Amino acid sequence: MSLEQVVAAQPPADLEEWRRRLFMVEGTIVMSEDDWNTYWPYIDNVWSHRSTQKSKKGPFVTHYYDCRLKGRPPGTPVNQDPNKKKRKRTARERDLCEMKIKIIEATAPIRTFTIEKVKREIGVNGEEPAGEYHRHTLEESDRIKRNTVQRQALKLEKEIKRVQQKTYHKKASGLALQTVKRHSKPNDLKLFSSCFCPFAQRVWIALEVKGINYQYIEVDPYKKPANLLEINPRGLVPAIKHGDWGCYESTVLLEYLEDLGVGQPLLVQHPQVRANSRLWCDHINRHIVPTFYRYLQEQDPEKIPEHAEELRVEIDKLVNVADAVGPFFMGPYITLVDVSVAPWFLRLRRVLQPYRGWLPADVNSRLGMWIAALEASEAIKNTTSDDALYVDSYERYAENRPDTSQLANAINSGRGLP
Ligand SMILES: N[C@@H](CCC(=O)N[C@@H](CS)C(=O)NCC(=O)O)C(=O)O
Known part of the structure; x- marks a missing residue:
């Protein structure tokens, strides 16, 4: 399913369950290409892409994501391009969450996506490693940024409104x-x-x-x-x-x-x-x-x-x-x-x-x-x-x-x- 089709379709019945899974990322989650296209655009607001590594060993690439509430890593330059549309942004408190995931995208023989947490060292005293869980709720992530489906739907709505707007006539009547x-x-x-x-x-x-x-x-x-x-x-x-x-x-x-x-x-x-x-x-x-x-x-x-x-x-x-x-x-x-x-x-x-x-x-x-x-x-x-x-x-x-x-x-x- 293309993004346009996902935006146009009714949200899948098990969407909430999938969103929770892709927020918590317990164990290993394997998704078919179709599942990935269907559910990921609804949860991508939680995650912020950091890097992608191509494997030398086989037909797959690994994408690393931080929880968006980590904030931008220090030293990320603010875009200075005067033509780039400036967004209203308020500096987010940094390091609110340290959870990280990796997504292994296999490209052959069929496209699949394997999602898991980035492994962390267990603390010396056996305590939970930092970043094992989010330090906030999914609702908090949703409040910070809209997911791709919501953003696309809004864009579409604006476009429809623009097209429906009346304008001046170019010919008398x-x-x-x-x-x-x-x-x-x-x-x-x-x-x-x-x-x-x-x-x-x-x-x-x-x-x-x-x-x-x-x-x-x-x-x-x-x-x-x-x-x-x-x-x-x-x-x-x-x-x-x-x-x-x-x-x-x-x-x-x-x-x-x-x-x-x-x-x-x-x-x-x-x-x-x-x-x-x-x-x-x-x-x-x-x-x-x-x-x-x-x-x-x-x-x-x-x-x-x-x-x-x-x-x-x-x-x-x-x-x-x-x-x-x-x-x-x-x-x-x-x-x-x-x-x-x-x-x-x-x-x-x-x-x-x-x-x-x-x-x-x-x-x-x-x-x-x-x-x-x-x-x-x-x-x-x-x-x-x-x-x-x-x-x-x-x-x-x-x-x-x-x-x-x-x-x-x-x-x-x-x-x-x-
Ligand atoms: N003071 C001028 C005003 C003319 C005027 O504003 N015309 C409008 C159309 S109603 C116009 O040409 N607007 C073009 C624009 O705003 O660039 C006059 O009395 O002729």
Whole structure:
């Protein structure tokens, strides 16, 4: 039986008896190859291999083992290889047990394993030689180290969990996919985007609101393809290329599209009203967006309500200065503030509700009406994928997996967002 088969199979019925035998090692134990493969991986945690000697006399080798509780012999160097995974280790008290065994492995005519204690001198006064018995129980050995079967089973479990983990999507779905298809033809204006990315969605919505023609190019910003790095050396989406010129940063790109002066404007003409819009876009970037991720990435259930409250407060500040009738920020039309906040408002229901129990706003509240209007906007619908895409794509954030993204790392280390 291979190790994989041993791990997959039910433990043998007489396992405990065999474990005790291979712990105590009374007399001589002879095992067939099959028995050895079946039982040894369940007890190898007790023993620590010291040396192997090949016999000159015949087809067998002798393996010497110390009880693991002997500790490492003095002078065993600690591995200095910086690439070797460091294990958390606590120095074990040394020489807790002096029991030693030898295993004679015969390789011909059939493979067998003969196990016995290493013979010791009887003390001068006839007392038991040191190392005749373990100075501890089998349970103590089990507490110190897991056996190979347990370690393999754990590894397998972790691997299964890893494979079952959801990850970000690399292709839009639903109405967003239809839009991607409509904008797949080469165009002078290219949007480098990722279907799950709210920053990219801002720019995508603006293009749709304005009715500007463009080519949509889906990229994986975590793989940092050359065509993205060429425009944005930081490798973040969104980025646009217009002719030979390229630029990035969602807020800068929104202003650029506005400056083109094509299609429906997102800013009104009045300088002070324009400044006000930019002021509230700044609030979205500096308060709503980071709070959203702090809340989503929080792993301590006790702190989740605090983050929910923090987000609610930051959203309320925006809602309180919005036009009283709306339904959008400044009235009946979508403007820059709507486009800047929409991707995160859409993700309240799609991401924060399933992962963090976010309570959606009352449909008749000012926020409820605003979100409903955003959801009903053609430009927004056309850039939004099916709900499952967001649930899957944000599991990494909700579990705060290591190295999820530059943004997630910035949140974890308290730095400003990228
Ligand atoms: N400040 C940037 C943020 C863009 C951003 O963080 N984009 C994410 C995708 S949602 C990204 O490209 N991540 C790649 C990475 O973390 O390496 C903007 O507003 O455009």
